[in-house]
Amino acid sequence: MSVQQLAELIQARQPCLVLTGAGVSTESGIPDFRSPGGLWASFDPLEYGSVDAFARDPLKVWSFYKPRVAMLTDAEPNPAHLAVAELEQRGLVRAVVTQNIDLLHERAGSGEVVEVHGSIRTATCPGCRTRYELERVVELLARADTPACEACGAIVKPDVVFFGELLPTDAVERAHELAREAQLMLVVGSALEVYPIAALPDQTLAAGGALAIVNRGPTPYDGRATLRVEGNAGEVLPAVLEAL
Numbered sequence: 474m475s476v477q478q479l480a481e482l483i484q485a486r487q488p489c490l491v492l493t494g495a496g497v498s499t500e501s502g503i504p505d506f507r508s509p510g511g512l513w514a515s516f517d518p519l520e521y522g523s524v525d526a527f528a529r530d531p532l533k534v535w536s537f538y539k540p541r542v543a544m545l546t547d548a549e550p551n552p553a554h555l556a557v558a559e560l561e562q563r564g565l566v567r568a569v570v571t572q573n574i575d576l577l578h579e580r581a582g583s584g585e586v587v588e589v590h591g592s593i594r595t596a597t598c599p600g601c602r603t604r605y606e607l608e609r610v611v612e613l614l615a616r617a618d619t620p621a622c623e624a625c626g627a628i629v630k631p632d633v634v635f636f637g638e639l640l641p642t643d644a645v646e647r648a649h650e651l652a653r654e655a656q657l658m659l660v661v662g663s664a665l666e667v668y669p670i671a672a673l674p675d676q677t678l679a680a681g682g683a684l685a686i687v688n689r690g691p692t693p694y695d696g697r698a699t700l701r702v703e704g705n706a707g708e709v710l711p712a713v714l715e716a717l
């Protein structure tokens with residue numbers, strides 16, 4: 474029933490902006506770092522995921538990131554990513570805003586993907602600002618525990634937003650613009666607790682748009698959502714596609 478309602482809502486309210494969090498990628502085998510059993514419960518983010526930690530001890534930070542990069546590059550888009558891309562191809566989704574750094578929306582075929590926490594697509598040398606593509610970082614990591622800049626020898630840093638680091642301004646501005654212009658914001662797999670994602674539904678609602686949420690577990694916006702579907706994104710979104 475709610476799947477049918479969501480399909481109708483998507484058709485009725487265009488443009489639709491999809492907002493995704495960690496929950497859309499857990500079915501690809503990528504753990505939610507912030508969940509109670511997640512990585513940040515076992516690794517102190519201030520020691521392994523902060524910009525200060527990287528400045529202090531990049532080798533230690535890479536001891537944490539190296540296996541992560543391997544896991545992320547091995548992961549494949551799941552039915553939720555594929556359904557979002559299919560909705561866009563059918564003209565029913567305008568863009569995706571994501572806090573995920575895993576590139577899985579892009580690999581699933583989504584066109585505009587706004588990455589508000591950066592991504593693993595590139596890494597940058599903090600010394601000379603040389604930029605490295607993921608493929609090159611993976612090659613460097615195959616030979617050493619840390620990727621050293623080929624120009625100056627400094628340890629390069631993934632272009633993902635670390636704790637204590639500023640968010641990418643262009644991406645955040647674009648996300649706000651898309652949120653204001655959306656007639657429907659479809660939240661998928663996010664508890665809407667981490668900024669800037671957590672602020673975006675307010676923008677849509679304030680501009681007169683509606684909110685739909687597909688998530689396992691509650692969010693602070695549940696009371697203001699037109700529709701809430703409790704469930705796994707990889708099951709709900711393909712069912713919505715079928716209902717269209």
Ligand SMILES: [Zn+2]
Pocket residue numbers: 598599600601602603622623624625626627
């Ligand atoms: Zn360098």
